[in-house]
Amino acid sequence: MTFFIPYVSILSAQEKITLIDANASCVTASCHSNMGKKKYVHAAGVDARFCVKCHEIVKDGEHTFRKISSNTRTLCIQCHGEGIKAPAELKDPPPRIVFEDKNMQFHPLFIAGECTACHDAHESNFYKHLKVQYPDEFYALYTEKTYALCININCHKGFEKALTAPRTLTDTMFRNGNVNLHYSHVSIPKGRTCRTCHQICYPQHVSKNPKLIRESFPFGKRALTLTFEKTETGGDCSTTCHRTSKYDRYEPVFNLIKTVPPPGNDATDEELKLSRERDLQKQEDKEGTKEDNKQ
Ligand code: HEC
Ligand code: HEC
Ligand code: HEC
Ligand code: HEC
Numbered sequence: 001m002t003f004f005i006p007y008v009s010i011l012s013a014q015e016k017i018t019l020i021d022a023n024a025s026c027v028t029a030s031c032h033s034n035m036g037k038k039k040y041v042h043a044a045g046v047d048a049r050f051c052v053k054c055h056e057i058v059k060d061g062e063h064t065f066r067k068i069s070s071n072t073r074t075l076c077i078q079c080h081g082e083g084i085k086a087p088a089e090l091k092d093p094p095p096r097i098v099f100e101d102k103n104m105q106f107h108p109l110f111i112a113g114e115c116t117a118c119h120d121a122h123e124s125n126f127y128k129h130l131k132v133q134y135p136d137e138f139y140a141l142y143t144e145k146t147y148a149l150c151i152n153i154n155c156h157k158g159f160e161k162a163l164t165a166p167r168t169l170t171d172t173m174f175r176n177g178n179v180n181l182h183y184s185h186v187s188i189p190k191g192r193t194c195r196t197c198h199q200i201c202y203p204q205h206v207s208k209n210p211k212l213i214r215e216s217f218p219f220g221k222r223a224l225t226l227t228f229e230k231t232e233t234g235g236d237c238s239t240t241c242h243r244t245s246k247y248d249r250y251e252p253v254f255n256l257i258k259t260v261p262p263p264g265n266d267a268t269d270e271e272l273k274l275s276r277e278r279d280l281q282k283q284e285d286k287e288g289t290k291e292d293n294k295q
Contacts (some may be wrong), residue, residue, distance in 0.1 A: 165189050235247055
């Protein structure tokens, strides 16, 4: 009898169809009247004039809409694409972002066009109308809650160790020997938010760096520079924040900057050697999988 169930549900869905006047507003005292009340509002997402930019009516006069794909790239590009003429009725100009650039690295969800995995198209109580908590200030001590957007069961699962373990040889590649540099930047009272170093959505041409490391970051009204060079075994970072410093996972570098060493002991030479072998193995496994996928 299973075939019967979808048939019933189609029928009941059809019964619910409301007739509408295509010229009437979507936001009135009785329709969608709750929109636009949250803390961070996407002007275009709650403005009755723009609903149909994203919601395509299936049949004139009926309140039924084409399903929106989880890839919303073509919808967002209408206003946020570079060099695209945004609708004249907009009060504020939309920030323009880079959707494509061969020389740049993008977050995988961004490439997939899954904008609404992170942003609510209409409004939310979180910064940049993100769907989940992400800090809006420059400094934020790491807690599981503050970064719920990045660290949750679907994304960067288990990454909290990379942020909270003072020392590690396995949880992150951003380490000097076993000193965890994610911890020392993020898990301190004046913790630097991820955006200090990583760029997620690109307002301008800002980064050609691996790991989405940006070339400058906003600090108040200023843009401070950040020059990052990734090496085989670590990196080299020059910024306005501190003297040029280097890190190396297997041969820890001594840097001339004042920092409090994290609790725990430095790794022994033997442990460092083992961690190098482990990382190499991981790298090979990863490349192996890529090859397999190609075949
Ligand atoms: C920028 C694109 C965009 C605009 C503009 C937009 N929406 Fe949406 N809307 C979406 C997407 C995408 C979804 C699917 C839910 C998701 O992915 O978060 C959605 C879902 C909805 C839903 C289903 C319930 C929900 O919130 O998930 C309603 C109702 C809705 N929109 C009403 C409106 C109304 C009314 C307007 C105009 C005031 C509007 N939308 C403008 C993109 C948009
Ligand atoms: C009809 C034009 C239009 C469309 C389509 C559109 N936007 Fe926007 N967007 C704007 C405008 C105008 C602003 C600037 C005003 C504001 O912040 O709401 C903006 C601002 C934003 C901001 C920055 C908000 C802030 O607080 O600075 C984000 C994030 C954003 N849009 C995401 C999206 C996403 C994701 C989509 C696709 C699902 C999308 N937009 C589709 C017009 C649009
Ligand atoms: C992995 C999560 C994620 C995805 C996927 C994502 N964004 Fe964002 N987006 C962010 C975050 C986080 C910010 C805020 C960056 C910051 O200020 O640190 C942001 C900022 C923005 C802004 C504001 C830029 C500015 O100058 O204020 C726009 C516009 C935007 N995103 C549009 C998009 C569009 C369009 C897509 C899909 C092609 C998309 N985003 C996909 C997380 C995401
Ligand atoms: C002080 C700069 C800085 C801050 C702040 C920062 N990162 Fe990173 N992150 C890096 C660098 C540099 C790398 C590249 C390490 C390598 O491969 O040598 C990296 C790598 C990563 C990786 C790749 C896996 C790994 O650990 O090697 C992820 C995921 C990541 N960061 C997420 C985050 C998140 C989430 C936050 C915010 C909670 C954050 N980062 C804050 C500098 C930073």
